[in-house]
Structure formats: C-alpha cells, structure tokens
Amino acid sequence: MTEKAAVPETASNDEAYDNMHQAIKMHFKRMDEGTVQDFELLAQVHTNSLKALPDLLINMLQTLKSDAIYPIDRLSHSLQSATRALKDNKDEEYIVCCLLHDFGESLGPFNHGEIAGAILHPFITEGNQWMLAHHGIFQTYYFGDKLGIDPNRRDQFKSSPYYEQTVEFCAKYDEVAFDPDYRSEPMSTFEPMVRRLLGSKKWSVM
C-alpha cells in the first residue's frame, strides 16, 4: 500500500502540498527496487500522457503558424493537406495523418517524417506509418534537382507495398498543398478526428 502522508492541522499550504506530493510519488532509486504501487503510478503517468497527447500535438501544429518564409505557413499547409484528403473522401485516420505529417519539422529538419511516423505509430496502420516516415524522401521527387539531390531517391523503395501509397500522398496531399488561394477547413473540423484517433490506441500503455 502507498502510505498516505499525514497532513498536520497547522501545516502551511506549501507543507501540505509537499506532503501530498510525497504520497503520490514513486520512491525507487533503481527500477528493480520499485514496488507494485510505484509501477501503478508509472502506468498512471503514461495514461495521463496519452490523454494529453492530442492537445500537445495540436499545440505543436499551432506553432507552425509563425513560419512566414514558406509561401503559406506550415499550419496552413497542414490544414490544406488534410482538407484535400477530406474532400477526396479519405478515411479519418488518413486525414489525421495529413494534418500531422509535418508537425515535427522544427524538431527534426532532416527526418521530420520519421518523427510523425514514430509518434503516431501506436494509433495507425503500418501503411500510414511507413508513408509518414518516408514522405520526406518521396517529396524530393518534386524539387531535388533544384538542390542537387537525386529526385529519384524514392526508387529504392519500389518493392515496398507502400510505395504507391506514399507516391499518392506526396502528389495529391503534400506537394500541391501550398496554394494560398485554397480554402481549407479550420482546425475545429479536424480536432475531433485527432482526439478519436489518439483515443483508439492499438497498443497498450505499458
């Protein structure tokens, strides 16, 4: 049993808070010395992190709005990508992948697709995960020649079962989604989709 900290009658608010905090704290110095109660708390931490994940990702998307160098900011690009998929009657999981495909671009300029693929991996199909992780390489088909990069690097993946899916994603929902005249749906259209997808985990928390 986790001991309940006794909060003295005269304790200040700070002391009461410290006592309460001690009572709900994991106490091990090394993990193999942890108790069942410690790891129940750890599981609860993961559960809480999972609940907070939709807001965290949506907030990270909002920060892409500050990017003024692109023809349209990257939040608008994300919304346009998702709207194009919505209008093509793609399924909800695919639409959320479009919305979130670039959220990690500031964290991983060289491998942002792998970031999106890794974070969404527990919630999406193998095909969508592969598509997100590889879309950066496939996307260079459209501009690699301007940077001295082989535009056909995607050819090395021709034998993948997800090659055509990733070609389609880049062609229809990524490389064309920089049009300032396109009328995208607002974030409120997609927020419930994000929450549904991230609430339907395919993996267990622990």
Ligand SMILES: [Fe+2]
């Ligand atoms: Fe991207």
Ligand SMILES: [Fe+2]
């Ligand atoms: Fe993109």
